[in-house]
Amino acid sequence: MKPNEKLIDATADVLTRLLRFEYPADSVLSACFREQRALQSRDRAFMAEHAYLVLRRLRWLRAVAGEHAGARKLLIVALARIEGLGVKQLAPLISRKEAEWLETLPPGKADELSLGERTDLPDWVVERLSAQMDEESLLxxxxxxxxxxxxxxxxxxxxxxxxxxxxxxxxxxxxxxAGRWSPWALRLSERPSLAKNPLYEKGIVEVQDEGSQLLALLLAPKRGEMVVDFCAGAGGKTLAIGAMMRSTGRLYAFDVSEKRLLKMRPRVARSGLSNVHPVLIDSETDIKVKRLAGKIDRVLVDAPCSGLGTLRRNPDLKWRQTPQTVEELVAKQGAILAGASRLVKPGGRLVYATCSLLDAENRGVVDDFLACHADFERVPANAVLASAHVGLDTGIDLELRPDKHGTDGFYAAVLERRNTGNREKDIGQ
Incomplete structure (x- = not known):
């Protein structure tokens, strides 16, 4: 879509709000669109796409435009250097002074940039990921x-x-x-609106990243079991788990947010599931949790995390998170995992997952948990997936990356509580 002068102005205005990083980008955009109801759908699409483009490439754009360049200048550079619009095409949309400024900017060649500017990541994230992989893999x-x-x-x-x-x-x-990994996944070549599509309205399809779908397969719930989705959110994974259970047994959807649980209700209704029981809790130590101690067959902990594996969808997260917030999250993740583990009966399964790429939130949390909980042991995630006929092997834990697997970045570890009896370990279904 070719922009016009008013659209450039409107996009720059919303970018100014986004670059304060006070609220999640999607909520800022939603508020903006509610304020400007006269905007056409294609105008909204342009604004969202280009605002997110600037958020994704912010470090590189600032390296070219100047560290203190405002939202409008960053947008102009993105249109020129990333979208490929020439000065002649941009001239009618920007001022003469802006056009002259644009022509004076450096090329922004890779050999002139720091690794953070080349990757468009904060230095602290680059430092942590560089400890986990070589430079080629990081790029x-x-x-x-x-x-x-x-x-x-x-x-x-x-x-x-x-x-x-x-x-x-x-x-x-x-x-x-068809998706590469999940037996239920479909990938669309475009991004049509599905809100009024009969397939969505009738609960035949749900929007869910293919990587996220694999968590239900790792949990491998069976018909008639007692299962808990411990951090259920709006219920995407809950619905997948309930379908695997064929709407039998009892599936508790725990969350600390009433708003998220309310969003789940219409989705459950559309899905046709009758075994889902949303439960509002105040923390992992809530009495509602304690009452189920030792009674649950399978527990999924999709823990609150930095979300750095979802930067394709939420590019603002890399600028809103800090080493301090990650440290706080790691403490919270450890507490939630320990609290959720008390629910698991002997022989039962516990899956810990995040959409983070950082070892501290992933393997580090699980290793610390196992060091303090001798009654739990790791089960190879690759073996669990193989038993579900999923040809994906990332090692003993599931570790997904967008460049290697085409999914968001996900981590998951499969744990089982040792059974003091002679029950054979359940790898799959």
Whole structure:
């Protein structure tokens, strides 16, 4: 879409608000669009796409435009240097002074930039990731994180199969392909609005990253079991777990946010599941949690985290997180995992997961937990996935990256409580 002068102004205005990093970018954009209801859908799409482009490439743009360049100048540089609009194309949309300034800017060559500027990551994130991988791997990861995420769907196996949904989408002019890993995943080549699509309205599909779908397969719930989704949020993974249980047994969806649980209710209704029980808790030590101690077959802990694995969707997170917030999150993650573990019965399964890329939030939390809980042991995630006929092997724990696996960045460890009896360890279903 070719921008006009008013659209440049509107995008620069919302960018100014976003660059304060006071609130999540999606909520700032939503508020902006509510204030400007006259905006056409294509105008909203341009504003969102280009605001997110600046957030993704902020360090590189500032290296070119100047550390103190404002939102409008950053947008102009993004249009010129990343989108490829020439000065002649931009001239009618910007002032003469801005056009002259644009022509004086340095090229921003890689050999003139720091690693943080080349990866568009804060230095503290670069330092931590550099301890986990070599520079080539880090640059590959950063390139993927700075791309827009695809739109993934999860089909509801209670209502349909993947081939039927692909055929229906094709009849509606929407191209989709089967996911690489999840048996329920579809990836769309474009990003159509699905809110009024009958497939969505009838609970036949849900929007969910393919990597996130694999967590239900690692949990591997069975019919009739007692299961807890400990940090359920708005219920994306809850729905996948409930479908695997074929709407039998009892599935508790715990969360500390009433707002998130309320968002779950219409999704559960559309899905057709009758075994989901949303429960508001105040913390991992809530009496509602304690009452279930030692009674649950399987517990999923998708812990609150830095979200650095989701930068394709939430590029503002890399600028809003700090080493201090990560340190606080690690303490919270350890407390939640320990609290959730008390629910697991002997022989039961506990899956710890985050959408972070940092070892401190992932393997570090699990290693610390196991060091203090001798009654739990690690189960190889690759073996669990193989038993579910998923040909993905990232080692003993699941570690997903957008550049290698085409998903958001995810981590998951499968743990089981030792059974003092003779029950054979359950790897799969």
């Amino acid at each position: 590959s990861l950063a390139r993927a994180l700075n791309q827009q995420a695809p739109l993934d769907l999860r089909i509801n196996p209670m209502k349909t199969d993947r081939e039927s949904v692909m055929a229906t989408l094709a009849n509606n002019g929407i191209a989709a392909e």
